[in-house]
Amino acid sequence: MALAMINYFSRSLGKASSFHVVFPDEPEVPRPWGVYYLLHGLSDDHTIWMRRTSIERYVAGLPLVVVMPDGGRGWYTNAVEGFAHEDDLIRDVIGLVERTFPVRAERRGRAIGGLSMGGYGAVKIALKHHEMFASANSHSGALGFPRLDPETARERSPDFVRIFGESPRGGPEDPFAIVERIDHGRVPALRIDCGTDDFLIDQNREFHKHLESRHIPHEYREFPGGHDWAYWDLHVREAVAFHLKNLDLSRK
Numbered sequence: 001m002a003l004a005m006i007n008y009f010s011r012s013l014g015k016a017s018s019f020h021v022v023f024p025d026e027p028e029v030p031r032p033w034g035v036y037y038l039l040h041g042l043s044d045d046h047t048i049w050m051r052r053t054s055i056e057r058y059v060a061g062l063p064l065v066v067v068m069p070d071g072g073r074g075w076y077t078n079a080v081e082g083f084a085h086e087d088d089l090i091r092d093v094i095g096l097v098e099r100t101f102p103v104r105a106e107r108r109g110r111a112i113g114g115l116s117m118g119g120y121g122a123v124k125i126a127l128k129h130h131e132m133f134a135s136a137n138s139h140s141g142a143l144g145f146p147r148l149d150p151e152t153a154r155e156r157s158p159d160f161v162r163i164f165g166e167s168p169r170g171g172p173e174d175p176f177a178i179v180e181r182i183d184h185g186r187v188p189a190l191r192i193d194c195g196t197d198d199f200l201i202d203q204n205r206e207f208h209k210h211l212e213s214r215h216i217p218h219e220y221r222e223f224p225g226g227h228d229w230a231y232w233d234l235h236v237r238e239a240v241a242f243h244l245k246n247l248d249l250s251r252k
Contacts, residue, residue: 001025001056005046008096012087019046019069019093022056023101032104033063034247035097036240037089039071039114039121042157046070053233058240063249065101069093075145076121077173079163090129108248113137113239115232116200119192120145120175123207126188127178135189135246137239139232143192144203146174176210189246190218193235195225 002025010017024033038055040048049055049068059066074085098105110133114122119141126136145153146168153160170177179187190211194204201222208220219242225231 001060003050003056006096006100008092010088010092012084012092014083017070017088017092019067020050021068021097021101022050022059022066024061024063024065026061029061029063030249031063031102032109032249033065033102034109034111034243034249035065035067035094035101035103036243037067037069037094037110037112037122038236039069039076039112039118041114041116041118042073042075045072049236052229053236055236058237062240062244064240064244064247065097065103067093067097071118071121073117073157073159075117075157075163075173076125077163079159080165081162082159086125086128089125090132094132104248107132108134111135111137111243111247113139113191113236113243114141115139116142116227117145119143123190123192124173124175124178126190127175127182128172130182130186130188133188134248135191135243137191137242138193138204139235139239140194140198140200140227141192141204141207142200143175143207146171147176175207179211179214179216184214184216187216189242190216191221191239191242192218193221193223193238195227195231196222197224197226198231199227 078084119138126133
């Protein structure tokens with residue numbers, strides 16, 4: 001596999017940004033490739049998946065590109081006041097990847113996932129843009145973050161109101177609300193997992209029950225572990241396998 005850091009000008013953010021990308025360098029790997037957009041958490045950046053996991057080794061030999069964008073502390077959301085991180089991913093990052101690499105530039109060629117803030121971002125974006133992604137996964141996702149009361153949310157993320165507004169519960173950035181508004185037949189394949197010692201376990205259990213109550217097919221798993229890289233490095237391997245089952249990587 002080859003590793004590159006792409007520096008680009010994001011028109012959505014109005015500034016320079018970067019992403020890491022791992023892609024096949026073996027000539028025998030068939031094209032076009034699928035793409036797995038892998039999102040980081042609140043306290044990290046686009047370098048962290050390469051620094052803390054063996055993601056490059058886990059996808060070795062696969063017809064799969066892994067793109068790790070920089071979402072800042074923006075919750076992969078177009079802020080009420082501030083940066084448009086959702087547009088950056090959907091328009092700038094995906095657009096540049098699909099103009100640059102020999103990838104399948106359609107729904108059946110795209111997957112998205114992430115951890116914590118990135119787990120929230122992956123599920124939210126995949127539901128909002130369900131025409132773009134075949135599958136999505138969340139590790140230890142903050143899936144109920146927009147549903148917290150503003151005071152509690154501000155303790156965890158001081159920019160909460162600036163990004164989401166005063167009352168985001170039930171709005172366009174709330175995954176619980178999004179699944180009630182879209183055609184359930186177009187929901188991407190979903191996989192959600194969380195450690196039993198993770199402080200976000202209750203949010204994950206609630207979202208799982210919410211999906212069950214709406215009869216939305218999904219995979220849900222709980223494993224021993226907490227909110228840490230030992231857990232994420234282990235379970236990102238299962239996420240890769242999940243996406244490979246749902247992407248169409250044929251040559252057609």
